[in-house]
Structure formats: C-alpha cells, structure tokens
Amino acid sequence: MRRLFLIFAIILLFSCGEKATKSLESTPENPPNIVLIFTDDQGYRDVGVFGADDIATPHLDQLAKEGVKLTSYYAAQAVCSASRAGILTGCYPNRIGIHNAMMPNSNKGLHPSETTLAEMLKGKGYRTGIFGKWHLGDHPDFLPTKNGFDEWFGIPYSNDMWPLHPLQGPVFDFGPLPLYSNEQVIDTLTDQTNLTTQITEHSVEFINSNKNQPFFLYVPHPQPHVPLFVSEKFKGKSNRGLYGDVIMEIDWSVGQILDALKTNGLDEKTVVIFTSDNGPWLAYGNHAGSALPFREGKGTAWEGGQREPFIIRYLDKLPAGKTIDVPVMAIDILPTIAEITDTKLPEKTIDGKSVWKVFTGESDESPQEAYFFYYRVNELFGVRYGKWKLYFPHTYRSMEGQEPGKDGLPGTYKMVDLEEIELYDLEKDPSETNDVAAENEEVVEKIKLLATTMRTRLGDALLDLEGTETRPPGIVE
Secondary structure (H helix, E strand, O other): OHHHHHHHHHHHHHHHHHHHHHHHHHOOOOOOEEEEEEEOOOOOOOOHHHOOOOOOOHHHHHHHHHOEEEEEEEOOOOOHHHHHHHHHHOOOHHHHOOOOOOOOOOOEEOOOOOOOHHHHHHOOOOEEEEEEEOOOOOOHHHOHHHOOOOEEEEEOOOOOOOOOOOOEOOOEOOOOEEEEEOOEEEEEEOOOOOHHHHHHHHHHHHHHHOOOOOEEEEEEOOOOOOOOOOOHHHOOOOOOHHHHHHHHHHHHHHHHHHHHHHHOOOHHHEEEEEEEOOOOOHHHHHHOOOOOOOOOOOOOOOHHHHEEEEEEEOOOOOOOOEEEOOOEEHHHHHHHHHHHHOOOOOOOOOOOOOOHHHHHOOOOOOOOOOEEEEEOOOEEEEEEEOOEEEEOOEEEEEOOOOOOOEOOEOOOOEEEEEOOOEEEEOOOOOOOOOOOOOOOHHHHHHHHHHHHHHHHHHEEHHHOEEOOOOOOOEEOO
C-alpha cells in the first residue's frame, strides 16, 4: 500500500510540475528584456561569422556562438526610413505610407495611430529607451518620445544630413545636425568622433538603471553610414581602413552592452538581436561595406540590398551556435517578440508573422508564403518564394563598371533597366548571375499570382495600381 501511495505521489508531482511549466511559458510573470542593436548601411559580409576576414568582431562572433545566426534574413526595405518603419511596426513600410529616407524638416512621419514595438512592450510594463538614430520624422509630433520610448539620446535622421555633406551646395542645403536628449536639442554636431561611444554609454546606463524591471533597449547606430567616424581607441585598428575601424567600434559597443547585462545578472533574462537596416552604400567605395557574395547593395532589391547579418541570442531558450537558412524578414520581428513576451499584437493589420519556431528549430519553414520587395514610392521590384527570387521589370541603380567613390566622396551610379521578368535559384546561385525564368515557367506563374494578390492589398506604382489596405503616414501642416 505504501508503495502504491509513493508511485501516486511521484506521478502527481510530475503532473503538477508539467502544468506549472506550461503555465509559466504561456503567461510569463517576468518577461525577458529585449535588446535590439541596429546598424546603418552595414553589409552582409561585414561581420566575422558572416565572412569578414579583415575586420575583428569578437563580440558579435561570440554572440553567434551563443545564439542563432540567420543567413537569409532581409531588411524590410533597402533604405533608411522605410527599413526602420518595417522592423518597428511589423508592417511593410508601404502599408503605412513610409517611403525612402525622410529629409530634415519633413512634414511627414510615422502616424500616431501605428503601434511601434516600444508601444507594444510599454503596454506590458516595459521601460523603453532608444539611443541612436531615429529617422521616422523629426517634427516634434513624430519624435521617439511620441512613439512609445521613455528615453532618447541621438540624432533625428541620417548623420550625413548636415552642412558638411560632400554635395552641400550643388545638391543639398542641410542645416545643422542636432543631438537630442529626449525632446530637447542639447548640441549641434560638427564632429561625430565620439558619438558611438556616447550612444554606448547611454545604453549601458539604461541597463544599469532598469535592471529590476523589464526593458526594451533599441540601439540604432548611425554608423557605418557615411560620413564615417571612429574614436581614437579604434582608429587604424582594422585591416579594412576607416570602414573596418568603425565596425570594430560597433563590435566593442555590442561587447559593452553584453557586459552590462552579465554584470547585472540579466544574461538569461534578455533577448539580444543584432542586424542592420540595409546593405552597403556602394557608391562610397572604400567607405562602404561589402555584401559579397550577393549582388548590388543599398537602394536595390537585389540580395546585396536587403540580405543582412542577423544574430539572436536568448540563453537556454534558443540553441547555441545554430545557423538557419530559412528566409525571415524584419516585419517578422515584432510578432516574434510579442510571442516571446506574451504581449498583445497591434490592433491594426500587420504583415509580419512570428518566426519563433524557426529560431528554436521546431520548424524549418517560414510562416510566410513569400516576401515582397518594394522600393521607391510603392514599386514592387521582386518576390522571394522559397528558394526562388523573382524580379519584375524595373529600373535600378548600379556601380558595376563605374568608378567608385573614395575617402568619403561618392561615385556616380548608372541606371539599369530590367526589361523582362528574371528568376534566380538562390540555393544554387546566391549571387544571382543565372536567370532561370525560361526553364521554370510554373514557378514564375505561381509567383506572379502571389504578386497579384499583394498588389491588390498594397498596390504597385509600376503598374499604376493602388492598394486597398494602405494607410497614410502622419502629416503635420
């Protein structure tokens, strides 16, 4: 009798433990912190674990060893503002009226009714901070503090939008570059040498100050967008000139943030993500990154324009040292974080889907049937469908055959007309050199059908089509 009672007690204990674990997983009392580190114009090959052999990135390499590396991750679009809108809202940028890179003093910005990642997490009780570049509207109504962030230190738009731009006068008439603390301009930048260090220091202080509550730390570095600046501690340290020095300092910054998490006992309680907004600005030659082995760079829908390095670490929850080839896009990050933190999704329609099961290895298929590559003002350039990438006729810029820029001065792009549909097998041909559309007519027709559906929803300016589901940006008079 005593033996039967013992067996029953053990069964009951295991049963209750299992239920408790499931309950904790579905409704976490202590949701993890989220750290999103987001660089500017960094190429796919500009990290050691992604192929760089002339830039030392020990902290990012270690992050990949402890987490998951994605080899088919795509930015939401190949340009600054649109890309940031995608990762912060879970929407294709053109769904919410954000196109291209916003200029200073624009009357447009992210619409107040859109829910950002910061607002979503703030509703869960998170403290939220952004340290770096915003670029989703510089009018007071559109600043980060009006979009869910409790704290901000940084610049409102790209770091080249200042009077020292090499084309100032002939092309541009930029005013001073302001440095903000929350909603106040605290300085006018004439030198950005210490900006990466300052952003890092603010990020570390944010971690130290909020170690006892869940937080969302967003670190959108202005670098390595031109003009390139690096502090004295990394000047001349790399084997790829000033550009490599800048990447080394960003890697140092990642290390400082990781050290702060460890010092505060937050390693296992924090999801850390590292990626970039789009590919390298190839016109700047030796001041640009590398997207090799991929074709083209920033400002194009070719692989080099939007395929980016991506690392995510969540100790004990994600497999260490795993490489994943499944396609994922920036629009999927918000719903994935919503699942991780058990947070309610935005009420308005978003395009992203959670890829948590892809990250954990439970699934080797994307929850998205296809990804759509828009550029300029709502022009559908291409579609990724499984291993296939299809391009519709469009005009794109290229540095191929052109004299590249040097030492901060840009070269001149040539414009190329893609006149027919082209299809590439990215598994066999990641550099997109062999058009196989003629041999795969069924695949082409399938992707065309998917594109037709998306055009109905979001439109396509190349065909003069307006979508039924697009929403306007914020506009001030």
